[in-house]
Amino acid sequence: MKRPILVLAFAASLSGCASITSQFAGFDVTASVSNPVTPERLYRVEQAARVATAGLLTYRRLCILRKIDQSCRQTIASIQVYTRRLSPVLVSLRTFVRANDQINAINTFNLAREILTEIQAQRTAANVDAAIGGKS
Amino acid sequence: MSPEVLALVLKGLDIIVSIASNSDLVERAGNALIGLLNKDEPSQADIDAAEVDLDSMLAEFNSDIPE
Numbered sequence: 001m002k003r004p005i006l007v008l009a010f011a012a013s014l015s016g017c018a019s020i021t022s023q024f025a026g027f028d029v030t031a032s033v034s035n036p037v038t039p040e041r042l043y044r045v046e047q048a049a050r051v052a053t054a055g056l057l058t059y060r061r062l063c064i065l066r067k068i069d070q071s072c073r074q075t076i077a078s079i080q081v082y083t084r085r086l087s088p089v090l091v092s093l094r095t096f097v098r099a100n101d102q103i104n105a106i107n108t109f110n111l112a113r114e115i116l117t118e119i120q121a122q123r124t125a126a127n128v129d130a131a132i133g134g135k136s
Numbered sequence: 137m138s139p140e141v142l143a144l145v146l147k148g149l150d151i152i153v154s155i156a157s158n159s160d161l162v163e164r165a166g167n168a169l170i171g172l173l174n175k176d177e178p179s180q181a182d183i184d185a186a187e188v189d190l191d192s193m194l195a196e197f198n199s200d201i202p203e
Contacts, residue, residue, distance in 0.1 A: 039178075040178065043178045043182070043183050044171075044172060047186055049190055050168035050186065051165045053193040056197050058158055060201070064201060076197075076201060080198055083194055083198050087195070094187065
């Protein structure tokens with residue numbers, strides 16, 4: 001049972017974070033007063049981000065090992081512009097959610113959502129998923 | 137099994153073969169997906185573990201690529 005789950009996990013990670021987040025995490029809609037950022041919602045978003053980041057890390061490791069086209073270095077640098085912005089935003093978001101400071105939590109959640117959307121766009125434009133999946 | 141699920145499994149198998157050296161990522165992504173699929177409310181320990189792992193993964197991705 002464990003193996004099919006792992007297989008599906010990686011398939012999901014390579015199909016991009018957008019579909020995962022929209023299906024499981026409620027990240028397809030912006031946060032608002034009527035749609036607040038609960039601890040459970042944040043947890044599910046972070047789980048989806050873990051799956052998506054596993055795909056990015058695979059790409060990075062293959063790039064360092066020179067097993068994929070070396071244009072990957074520029075692609076990674078482009079994506080890092082956004083992933084480096086994401087880390088402190090997530091830290092702030094966790095703090096606001098724990099304090100149930102919904103005004104700041106909603107604003108920060110929506111900022112994180114914008115950053116993740118941009119990461120997904122960069123990933124798609126650079127065919128990151130194809131580069132990983134097509135390598136054997 | 138639906139065609140969509142079968143397609144995912146086949147793609148996943150192809151990927152597993154290609155990333156055999158990254159078994160840690162297979163396990164971490166698998167754990168995250170299990171967390172997503174679990175309908176129960178996550179415990180604080182689950183939340184903490186997910187945060188630590190996501191931070192760790194982002195830190196690795198964000199580090200400079202060696203020449």
